[in-house]
Amino acid sequence: MNKKYDIIVVGELNVDLILNNIQGFPEEGKEILADDMNLTLGSSSAIFASNISTLGAKTAFIGKIGIDTFGNLTIDSLHKRKVDTDLIIRSKDHQTGATIVLNYGEDRAMVTHQGAMAHLGINDINVSEIKKAKHLHVSSIFLQPLIKKDIIQIFKIAKDNGLTTSLDIQWDPEEKWDVDFKTLLPVVDVFLPNRQELLAITKTSTIDEAIDYLLPYANHIIVKMGSDGSRGYFLKEKYDIPAFKNEDVVDAIGAGDSFNAGFISKFIHGEKLEDCLRFGNLIGAINTCASGGTTAFKNMKRVTRLAEERFGIKI
Numbered sequence: 001m002n003k004k005y006d007i008i009v010v011g012e013l014n015v016d017l018i019l020n021n022i023q024g025f026p027e028e029g030k031e032i033l034a035d036d037m038n039l040t041l042g043s044s045s046a047i048f049a050s051n052i053s054t055l056g057a058k059t060a061f062i063g064k065i066g067i068d069t070f071g072n073l074t075i076d077s078l079h080k081r082k083v084d085t086d087l088i089i090r091s092k093d094h095q096t097g098a099t100i101v102l103n104y105g106e107d108r109a110m111v112t113h114q115g116a117m118a119h120l121g122i123n124d125i126n127v128s129e130i131k132k133a134k135h136l137h138v139s140s141i142f143l144q145p146l147i148k149k150d151i152i153q154i155f156k157i158a159k160d161n162g163l164t165t166s167l168d169i170q171w172d173p174e175e176k177w178d179v180d181f182k183t184l185l186p187v188v189d190v191f192l193p194n195r196q197e198l199l200a201i202t203k204t205s206t207i208d209e210a211i212d213y214l215l216p217y218a219n220h221i222i223v224k225m226g227s228d229g230s231r232g233y234f235l236k237e238k239y240d241i242p243a244f245k246n247e248d249v250v251d252a253i254g255a256g257d258s259f260n261a262g263f264i265s266k267f268i269h270g271e272k273l274e275d276c277l278r279f280g281n282l283i284g285a286i287n288t289c290a291s292g293g294t295t296a297f298k299n300m301k302r303v304t305r306l307a308e309e310r311f312g313i314k315i
């Protein structure tokens with residue numbers, strides 16, 4: 001069926017102010033200098049939307065931001081990557097969310113003001129718009145209390161209207177993991193946790209135990225494992241695909257979201273699980289070649305060049 005969008009993303013939007021080359025983390029009452037600064041589009045959902053759009057999917061976004069400078073930056077950044085922003089709500093009551101990221105060597109400290117993103121809820125989701133898409137992706141439910149509350153209903157609406165669906169829960173800052181996964185996972189076609197998240201929600205200590213526990217309720221379960229690559233499970237199928245070696249990682253901010261973009265861009269075309277995983281790994285690895293989650297994905301030409309020059313893959 002010819003639909004207006006390939007992908008509709010429901011999710012959080014914020015900007016990241018990334019400070020690099022600092023001499024240590026700041027101490028109370030003191031000030032330190034950062035030699036490098038980057039103000040950029042942040043948030044798992046926005047990185048996913050931006051990058052899957054660059055990979056060729058017609059993408060729309062439902063989210064909430066403020067009427068402010070950071071909101072304008074968010075809209076401009078998504079526009080530059082051809083994401084449809086008509087469904088993004090601009091709230092006069094809340095500011096656009098922002099995260100300050102302090103990068104110190106291998107360590108990272110972050111402070112987030114959620115702002116408008118915490119006020120996005122099921123009432124902001126228009127079913128007639130959902131119907132125009134082939135696939136729904138949702139991320140970061142623990143940063144969006146209203147979305148978390150109605151997450152099962154949101155996925156049911158998508159399934160009832162013929163969409164395929166994917167979910168990346170991301171980390172729960174409260175570590176409560178208070179979602180009924182046994183009811184949720186049957187309406188999620190592709191579940192995309194990383195290793196730590198998978199173990200946390202199942203209260204297990206190995207991936208195998210966690211998969212044994214969840215697979216009876218789930219469809220595809222994809223486990224992201226950083227430089228160890230990814231694993232995919234569906235019924236009796238099981239794949240363990242190694243990562244593409246990157247000897248020169250700039251940072252891994254957004255690698256998980258870029259993996260999701262790569263995986264889902266193949267999944268929506270009905271490609272084999274193994275091929276979706278391999279392409280997810282490639283797009284995740286490409287993400288690590290440039291700073292932040294979207295820099296490596298400026299346009300398809302750049303993605304193709306990085307794939308070939310850095311990983312010897314023709315796409």
Ligand SMILES: Nc1ncnc2c1ncn2[C@@H]1O[C@H](COP(=O)(O)OP(=O)(O)OP(=O)(O)O)[C@@H](O)[C@H]1O
Pocket residue numbers: 170193194223224225226227228229230243244245246249252253254255256257259280281282283284285288
């Ligand atoms: N250092 C790396 N080298 C090569 N590939 C990587 C590296 N880091 C991540 N990847 C690729 O990206 C995928 C997703 O990364 P990761 O496992 O870090 O996801 P995540 O923990 O969900 O990340 P995020 O912090 O973005 O949410 C990995 O499965 C792997 O294929």
Ligand SMILES: [Mg+2]
Pocket residue numbers: 168170194256257
């Ligand atoms: Mg992640």
